[in-house]
Amino acid sequence: MIQFSHVTKTYEDNWKALSDVTCRIHKGEFVFLTGHSGAGKSTLLKMVYMDERPDEDRGGQIMVKFTPDSVYDSKTTKDSSIQQLRRQMGIVFQDFKLLGDRNVFENVALALRIVGTRAKDIRPMVYEALALVGISQKRLSMPYTLSGGEQQRVAIARAMVHNPYLLLADEPTGNLDPDNAKEVFSIFKEINARGTTIVMATHNPDFYLNSPFRRLTLSHGTLLNRDIL
Ligand SMILES: Nc1ncnc2c1ncn2[C@@H]1O[C@H](COP(=O)(O)OP(=O)(O)OP(=O)(O)O)[C@@H](O)[C@H]1O
Ligand SMILES: [Mg+2]
Numbered sequence: 001m002i003q004f005s006h007v008t009k010t011y012e013d014n015w016k017a018l019s020d021v022t023c024r025i026h027k028g029e030f031v032f033l034t035g036h037s038g039a040g041k042s043t044l045l046k047m048v049y050m051d052e053r054p055d056e057d058r059g060g061q062i063m064v065k066f067t068p069d070s071v072y073d074s075k076t077t078k079d080s081s082i083q084q085l086r087r088q089m090g091i092v093f094q095d096f097k098l099l100g101d102r103n104v105f106e107n108v109a110l111a112l113r114i115v116g117t118r119a120k121d122i123r124p125m126v127y128e129a130l131a132l133v134g135i136s137q138k139r140l141s142m143p144y145t146l147s148g149g150e151q152q153r154v155a156i157a158r159a160m161v162h163n164p165y166l167l168l169a170d171e172p173t174g175n176l177d178p179d180n181a182k183e184v185f186s187i188f189k190e191i192n193a194r195g196t197t198i199v200m201a202t203h204n205p206d207f208y209l210n211s212p213f214r215r216l217t218l219s220h221g222t223l224l225n226r227d228i229l
Pocket of ligand 2: 041042043170171
């Protein structure tokens, strides 16, 4: 599903954020991404949704393959195709990023309107996503009236309402108290059990130390897992 081959990323100021990263994430997997602050976790995720690209002169490459007909190669994907790539995934951030001037229903529905879902399908799909994250009763609320945990559930509903192949989560529980963090993790496990591949960057050892899922660890831009391929 995702293949990193010798990916190096140097930011404009000459800071090398990733160094020769090679790894593979399989379809249906739940993978943790761990490592100290500044290790390169967010950079690695940005590479998957092609907000950043590998250094061209180092020959690194990322392949994202959703289906045999839907393959994105960092070397050949045009900027104009990136929206299409992102429509097949969901992304959840630490700071929720909800639209403040739209209610919960509209925040989630927008993700379907963008991908061209038929109008009559939108309501049932939004209701199902809100039910999965346990927030149906708040569907007409504005984001600023919600707690952090509630806002993150809405953000997760928005990220998965279109049944993406892949869910990327960058520190999704970083702003939540321990109970809410646990609940959000449970929701991710449920989404994964339904078939969606999940890559989750986290600092929370309660998750990765007590779970069967694989863990990729970065240290100063280098992947410590050398046995993946
Ligand atoms: N746009 C940028 N320009 C220059 N340097 C950057 C940029 N983005 C990130 N970096 C640097 O690259 C390194 C990796 O950053 P990244 O955000 O990927 O780390 P992280 O593992 O996600 O950290 P955290 O756990 O704090 O979120 C850091 O040293 C950071 O300062
Ligand atoms: Mg980060």
